[in-house]
Amino acid sequence: MAILSISSLPSTPTILLFLKTHYLTLLFTFLFLRILIKRYASPLRHYPGPFLASFSRLWKVLSVASGNTHLQHIALHKKYGPIVRIAPDEVSVSSPEAARTLLSAGKRFFKTNFYGVFPPPENPDIFTEVREDVHAQKKRVANVPYSMGAMRELSPFIDDTIELLAKKIGQHIDLDGDKTFDLGDWLHYFAFDVLGEVAFSRSFGFLDEGRDVDDAIKTIDNSQKYNGIVGQVPEVDFLLRRNPLWRFVPWLSTKNALITRMALEEMGKRMPFEKGVGVKGPGGRQDLMASLIEGHLKDKGRFGEGDVFAVAHGAIFAGSDSTASTMQSFFWHILDSAPVYRNLLTEIETAVKDGTIPADGNISWNQSQNLHYLQACLKEAMRVRPAVGLNITRLVPPEGAELDGVFFPGGTTIAANGWVLHRDKETFGEDADEFRPERWLEDEEKSKRMERYMFQFGGGSHLCIGRNLALLEINKVVPRLLRDYRFELAHPGRPLKANASFFVVQSGLEVYVRRA
Numbered sequence: 001m002a003i004l005s006i007s008s009l010p011s012t013p014t015i016l017l018f019l020k021t022h023y024l025t026l027l028f029t030f031l032f033l034r035i036l037i038k039r040y041a042s043p044l045r046h047y048p049g050p051f052l053a054s055f056s057r058l059w060k061v062l063s064v065a066s067g068n069t070h071l072q073h074i075a076l077h078k079k080y081g082p083i084v085r086i087a088p089d090e091v092s093v094s095s096p097e098a099a100r101t102l103l104s105a106g107k108r109f110f111k112t113n114f115y116g117v118f119p120p121p122e123n124p125d126i127f128t129e130v131r132e133d134v135h136a137q138k139k140r141v142a143n144v145p146y147s148m149g150a151m152r153e154l155s156p157f158i159d160d161t162i163e164l165l166a167k168k169i170g171q172h173i174d175l176d177g178d179k180t181f182d183l184g185d186w187l188h189y190f191a192f193d194v195l196g197e198v199a200f201s202r203s204f205g206f207l208d209e210g211r212d213v214d215d216a217i218k219t220i221d222n223s224q225k226y227n228g229i230v231g232q233v234p235e236v237d238f239l240l241r242r243n244p245l246w247r248f249v250p251w252l253s254t255k256n257a258l259i260t261r262m263a264l265e266e267m268g269k270r271m272p273f274e275k276g277v278g279v280k281g282p283g284g285r286q287d288l289m290a291s292l293i294e295g296h297l298k299d300k301g302r303f304g305e306g307d308v309f310a311v312a313h314g315a316i317f318a319g320s321d322s323t324a325s326t327m328q329s330f331f332w333h334i335l336d337s338a339p340v341y342r343n344l345l346t347e348i349e350t351a352v353k354d355g356t357i358p359a360d361g362n363i364s365w366n367q368s369q370n371l372h373y374l375q376a377c378l379k380e381a382m383r384v385r386p387a388v389g390l391n392i393t394r395l396v397p398p399e400g401a402e403l404d405g406v407f408f409p410g411g412t413t414i415a416a417n418g419w420v421l422h423r424d425k426e427t428f429g430e431d432a433d434e435f436r437p438e439r440w441l442e443d444e445e446k447s448k449r450m451e452r453y454m455f456q457f458g459g460g461s462h463l464c465i466g467r468n469l470a471l472l473e474i475n476k477v478v479p480r481l482l483r484d485y486r487f488e489l490a491h492p493g494r495p496l497k498a499n500a501s502f503f504v505v506q507s508g509l510e511v512y513v514r515r516a
């Protein structure tokens with residue numbers, strides 16, 4: 001047997017010379033091999049999808065950066081079927097049954113690192129906390145102020161905000177009646193001001209000033225764009241926002257943003273928490289911050305001071321664009337369809353005549369629940385245009401798991417997109433792509449089944465904590481506006497502009513408005 005002597009090995013300078021002269025060939029060979037391994041050595045290799053996605057997460061980054069990832073996912077599933085590979089280790093599923101299992105509490109499909117990119121990085125809140133046990137502890141405290149009972153206590157402050165919105169619409173009619181009115185913007189201001197009242201017993205002043213005060217909406221939207229894109233490659237966050245050098249770039253700091261400032265100011269006013277004095281909002285109001293502080297005082301170890309700030313701050317981030325987007329979708333759809341708008345107005349007018357809802361002033365949650373066609377329109381708007389446009393993602397537990405009869409290996413990321421799930425024909429009917437509120441009123445059993453597969457608020461242990469608040473304010477403001485005003489799209493047939501960053505941020509809901 002020939003023995004290789006040390007002297008026959010290439011010397012270091014020879015290796016360096018080889019690397020220097022062939023580095024490009026080596027680089028391309030390495031990249032080519034990497035592509036082959038990622039694409040073919042993966043247990044997900046059998047699933048179809050875009051070529052780029054089979055070996056790189058770049059497809060996801062580009063998709064989110066385009067702002068159209070929701071529409072791209074609908075198209076992907078139409079082209080490739082129910083399971084599509086959207087990254088080397090990630091598939092998107094279109095089956096609502098699979099999504100139900102994926103989001104079910106106790107099935108151990110935990111959140112991916114995508115969520116960890118959302119601020120504040122130093123103290124995760126309920127949305128961003130990916131450690132399931134820590135999340136459960138925090139959510140137990142935060143669930144209290146978000147219950148429907150607690151929300152209804154705050155109802156008078158939502159009523160005041162509705163009054164202000166109605167007044168502003170009235171002023172527009174008196175001064176500029178023949179000009180268009182951007183209903184979408186005003187609904188956004190409304191959602192923001194409600195959150196200020198609910199969280200801190202203070203209005204943010206958006207409706208008062210009729211503008212995006214301190215560019216708060218813009219700041220959130222820009223932050224969401226960053227979170228959405230970088231969330232696809234979360235490790236990049238350590239080079240950017242989590243990079244200690246980042247905080248020395250003053251214009252990138254969000255410390256001075258209106259919401260952060262207000263949350264910190266309110267916390268400051270109610271300190272020191274230990275004494276339990278002054279914990280409530282002005283006038284002794286039990287607002288979100290007061291409840292969170294009380295939760296902290298009960299168990300400081302599990303719900304720290306940082307959590308009080310993070311959860312209150314997170315409410316504004318998670319609750320404003322989402323609620324605004326939902327109301328914008330609702331109004332656009334009902335105004336885009338003359339028969340739907342006519343039916344809705346007939347229902348409202350009849351309800352006023354028979355006393356189901358009052359002829360003036362605000363409408364209560366219970367009264368609104370009796371407007372069945374309105375409820376159907378709302379569900380249908382949340383079905384065809386859910387406010388979350390990016391994928392909800394979860395990791396398959398290490399031992400692997402089955403979703404709707406298909407086994408996925410441990411560590412696979414599973415993505416589910418509401419825009420895709422809500423278009424499932426088996427569940428919602430052959431015309432699932434269309435906005436048709438009547439589908440909710442045809443058959444009680446069918447309606448219950450559809451309800452089971454609605455994901456506009458997520459599901460399981462991560463079900464949206466703010467859904468009671470969002471539904472309460474929507475159910476109060478929408479029938480009030482429909483009763484008191486008549487709207488007409490300024491650009492009939494023109495779709496809303498929509499950009500999915502995490503929520504679908506929409507614009508272009510311009511209307512003509514007059515008194516009813």
Ligand code: HEM
Nearest residue numbers: 127315318319322323326387392456457458462464466470
């Ligand atoms: C119509 C309005 C809203 C919609 C459509 C909506 C939608 C959602 C969805 C789909 C999720 C699940 C995300 C996931 O698992 O990846 C979620 C979670 C969450 N939402 Fe909402 N949301 C709305 C309003 C609100 C409001 C008003 C607040 C707070 C004031 C809020 C706070 C949260 C929080 C904190 C979470 C994280 C819950 C958890 O992981 O346990 N949301 N929301």
